[in-house]
Amino acid sequence: MSQIFALVDCNNFYASCEKLFAPQLKNVPVLVLSNNDGCVVARSREAKALGIKMGVPVFKVKPLIARHKIQVFSSNYPLYADMSSRVMRTLEALAPRVEVYSIDEAFLDLSGLEKLFDLESFGKQVKAKVDKDTGIQVCVGIAPTKTLAKLANHGAKQYPATGGVVDLTARVRQEKLMAITPVEEVWGVGRQLTKRLNAMGITTALDLAQIDPQQIRNQFSIVLERTVHELNGIACLELEEVPAKRKQIISSRSFGQVVTEIDGMRQAIAQHAARAAEKLRAEDQQAKVLTVFIQTNRFKTNQPSYSNSATGQLSDPSNDSRVLTRLAMRLLESIWRDGYRYNKGGVILADFYDQNASQPSLFEDMTKKYRSKKLMAAVDQINESGLGTVTLASQGNCNTNTWAMKREHLSPAYTTRWNDLPKVK
Template identity: 60%
Template sequence: MYALVDCNNFYAACERLFRPDLKHRPIVVLSNNDGCVVARSYEAKALGIKMGVPIFKVREDIRRHNILVFSSNYTLYGDISARVMCTLEAMAPRVEVYSIDEAFLDVHGVSHCRDLVAFGGEVRQRVYQDTGITVCVGIAPSKTLAKLANYAAKKYPATKGVVDLSDPLRRRRLMHITPVDEVWGVGRRLAVRLRDMGINTALQLADYNKKALRRHFSVVLERTARELNGEDCLDFEQVAEPKQQIMCSRSFGERIHRIEPMREAVAKYVANAAAKLRAEHQRAQAISLFMRTSMFSDREPRYSNAATVKLMRPSDDTRVLMKHAQALVGKLWRDGFAYAKAGVLLGDFYPRYVWQPSLLDLLEVDPRADKLMATMDAINAKQRGAVFWARQNNGTQWRMKQEFLSPAYTTDWQQLPRVR
């Protein structure tokens, strides 16, 4: 039995935590580079602001309804998320942190001695008391059903934010009135194909012939259908699996026409990715770079290209990765385009202390590398961005837009909220 705990309007709720004056006001939070709307308060949803819409398309609504706009403040959201998870871990024996704003709890044991709805209510109350964040709780025998339960807990106010789908009949009633595209694992494309086959509701998917689903689609959708029938098919991952790749990419604040700012941006992305790599205690043997013009402009000539290099030996040394990335910039760069985005991808990982060198491997390792990187990481852990690569040049042209950024209330001494 699983409980899915999901924060309500998480980013918007975080922005409100230290701004009680924003209670009941419509709020939207933008993606990186202030591009699209990625989160909305209830009030903003009620005004018809859609998820994922580019900000320029709703500028008029924002002005007319006096909607408050925020840039993404991941420093804040990450810290609040950690506090929410901390409370959840105190309440359940096993917790899988699934994303920044949701977690699965293993409540197999709880169900023997407690009423699950009462337990869900207690989770809501404790999280609110500890963090000021409101959550909804969905309880069911499979993760996919727990997701569905959570959807119902959010959608139907009468549930008071907790839905228990232990009862198969109750499951069927809910699935009957739930469109198939609300099912976890059914995205836009699949939904279209399913509807073409006459599968419109979650219940129709659950009841469909499993062999046929596998034949027409894939084992993934078959699993989803089984999960809807209460079959527990997905792993519970209490400890996150090591990552298989690490990406750092950004759209630029402004288009880039010269190679030098591109080199600066790539330098920053490599430094970021390498720091993440070291935090995972991994080394990478492959590094890829991509760069491209905007996908949305019809007038400008388009260009998009990517390349990968394989290193002689896996590395987590920013200097080594940087050299390869900069060589790739030279390889991919073409004059005459308005570049909009670039990114660095690290892959082919080996655990830090497991590397079988070849007898013919004559490359010398820099004995100072580990210490140098560790020192940099330690300094940057205390003060973000305190030490950086000269190559980055703190460029302003490519730096992402963050016009509406709120303070890092909880993670920076300089930005603590003040009470007067």
């Protein structure tokens, strides 16, 4: 049976989430900023029309922001994650198999469904259902391979006449779209690859599809060879319903203000250790190895520079925030140096073990282990409820510390915190 994939991609996702609960922002240009409000990471359709580029430092577009009354928001990750979850749940009710590819993208397996109904009509139903259930606008690309589905989705976004849905199951339509699509828009072809391909006279997706796959493998890689096959309708990438478990977890942020005292750094590292432990528990994993790193701003050449890291190992793997934070504090003490202006610190967890399948050591206290598991589950339940927050004392007050991430334009957590629920007057 031939495979059929659909790629569903949310339009301007972060900006759309901000607009969703603020009707007064309809047709108003919106920007969403990166951590510490440094750069533009999302733009509404109106902001794109003003020529604002992705990744531009916000200070460079301040005149445009003032002139066009652009609304600016700090990244609101709890809101975006919750809205993403709602979109994905809607898609899972519409297709037999779904791969959540990123926070705003998912592949659907439509294999065999083409015998039951018109695929373009199905794509329009998906688009309408997601809009109705979540308020988020999406585009849908349908094709026999993931790479072509990505290309179809690009066409759905690029050309309004498509109505946001493109069906590329027919070869003639594939070639027509590939002929007008620059090669850099092909999934997996980055800036450096584009330069090399352009030098060979390959400027469009169709040029890449028509080249000998063996030549591409010899001159580039097996990965790009697979891309060539996928552009020709030969599926090389399967649907991955269960995401691969991570081999390490990193929790790190640049500080809102530089840290010069160890007490402030202790709080920051404790916060990162607790956050990493939370992510670890969400994946039913335990870690045995923890690394702490701190650094000054390497771009401040007029200031003393210092960076260092230290790694420690637990005798038994754990995902208890208390255990991991205690180790992190010991490691921090070993690398801290006075007299520097630190702008970043973080924690890395590695050497993972399945929480339900790891072999305890001979002398491990299983009663203590059981109590730890119950306590952490209770903490996570409270923190996820939106009714309150439980933290370690070593984390300090996350609302008043000076090292916290700068978010001067943060919108309410409309869907995850009771006090932030939209109010109707």
